[in-house]
Amino acid sequence: MAEDAVQNGRQRLADRVRLGLEREIVTGDLTPGTRLDETRLAERYEVSRTPVREALMQLAASGLIEMRPRQGALVAAIGTFQLAEMFEVMSELEALCARLAARRMTPAERDDLAALHEACAPYLASGDADAYYELNLRFHEAIYAGSHNAFLEQETRKIRLRVSPYRRMQLHRPGRLADSHAEHGRVVAAILAGDQELAGRLLKDHVAIQSGTFVDFLATVGGLPDRRPGSARPGRAHPGSARPDQPPKTRHRTG
Amino acid sequence: MAEDAVQNGRQRLADRVRLGLEREIVTGDLTPGTRLDETRLAERYEVSRTPVREALMQLAASGLIEMRPRQGALVAAIGTFQLAEMFEVMSELEALCARLAARRMTPAERDDLAALHEACAPYLASGDADAYYELNLRFHEAIYAGSHNAFLEQETRKIRLRVSPYRRMQLHRPGRLADSHAEHGRVVAAILAGDQELAGRLLKDHVAIQSGTFVDFLATVGGLPDRRPGSARPGRAHPGSARPDQPPKTRHRTG
DNA sequence: CCAGGCCGCCTTGTATACAAGAACGGCGAT
DNA sequence: ATCGCCGTTCTTGTATACAAGGCGGCCTGG
Secondary structure (H helix, E strand, C coil): HHHCCCCCCCCCCHHEEEEEHHHHHCCCCCCCCCCEEEHHHHHHHCCCCCHHHHHHHHHHCCCCCEEECEEEEECCCCCHHHHHHHHHHHHHHHHHHHHHHHHHHHHHHHHHHHHHHHHHHHHHCCHHHHHHHHHHHHHHHHHHHCCCCCHHHHHHHHHHHHHHHHHHHCCCCCCCHHHHEEEEHHHHHHHHHCCCCHHHHHHHHHHHHHHHHHHHHHHCCCCCCCCCCCCCCCCCCCCCCCCCCCCCCCCCCCC | CHHHHCCCCCCCCHHHHHHHHHEEEEEEEECCCCEEEEHHHHHCCCHHHHHHHHHHHHHHHHHCCCCCCEEEEEEECCHHHHHHHHHHHHHHHHCCCHHHHHHHHCCCHHHHHHHHHHHCCHHHCCCCHHHHHHHHHHHHHHHHHHHHHHHEEEEEEEHHHHHHHHHHHHHCCCCCCHHHHHHHHHHHHHHHHHHHHHHHHHHHHHHHHHHHHHHHHHHHHHHCCCCCCCCCCCHHHHCCCCCCCCCCCCCCCCC
């Protein structure tokens, strides 16, 4: 996915390190919880610690890693509750994208979206989850772009990037691919028809379903520690219970 | 000059610089477009360039400043279209907060919210816009917290922080304070009544109205350049038109 | 007089050296 | 033998030195 940045030898070292780490985290080469030692990273990327630190801070800002003062950086390990929280927001943002796309997409964009959806079908049949994953990503991004709101597009992408390390695990559940594709189909139809509300609702449910299967999966696998993000921000999170009292209301399929 | 952060000798220098700059930007001491020279900032804060660079990068990640490679950092100047885009997202996130708050707030939180709302009244009468601004902020944050979704709360706050340099300008419009307070009142009522949809819709409109007056204001004042954020992210934004074809659909007051 | 190119300064980007806090292991005391 | 204290060592945080690129001014040519 990053071959688009290859040709550019003129980029800052810090960016090269950041992109490299980002890729390693998203693809799962670096699993959540892994400690990131500045010196070793510097050796690995053949640069000094300065650009490494720069990259780490940017990744921390994007939420992919977590930096504890005087204790170094870890690949962010997101707890199940926090993941549920993120999906709650993401489903809403994606729904907004869909609503806006339904009313703002150009005819060309609508054609592209439909084409993208249909291009998924072969991999569905062959059960090639990784290839489907790739196209699925492009499908969702096409909807983001279709919102014609660059800020929204960026924010939504950031959140998707942030949960992607976990997303990967979940794709291989039997039957999920077909369901996902069918859900996409309904979303496409609604967008093409210009039905904002329907498109929004369908996409929201689509994301929420993934959330449900996710949380199920993580919980059964043994779950992740449910620590609060509590990053550098001094602005206190509210004191009391931070969990959603009603996790995704969409009924999700059981494992 | 930074006497507010003196007492705490135990925090990292970079954090001190970041907080200081954040404050200066949000309060308007540093206006959008101002160039931020690393060396001078280092002198001003009496630290070396290293923590300054760290702070700048974090601010860039949060969107408050913009870093152009090899050309230094500027306080982010947000164009009118981009601002409209941000409000489009913000209104949706705040609406989500309100919906969730309506169904998740504890009785104590509901009481606090109502109290906060009523505490605004005196400043309304006296026309003290700055004091009202402060309480207004706390009012909105109470709703964020009431969503019981820490991630949502954080994201919404980040966006609010990011637009706050512009927000300040808009408060002094005559009559706006009273309107704002009345809108808050309806939101509180809906939340206390547990009416999710109504609370969401009301808060969304409330934010959208501000968006409208904002964009009007900026446009008349002479407008800001409409440059694309185009930050460090290499992931290309979609190629074509990025502007909302229908700026906030809520009809906003003229003047 | 104006335009274009060249040169030098100033800024950012990177590397390295130094200081200070935290984890870990060893040693002693109970 | 186990627990706690202390020192070592490794890591991060900060400062400074060095390199490279952009911008502005100046000079020269038309």
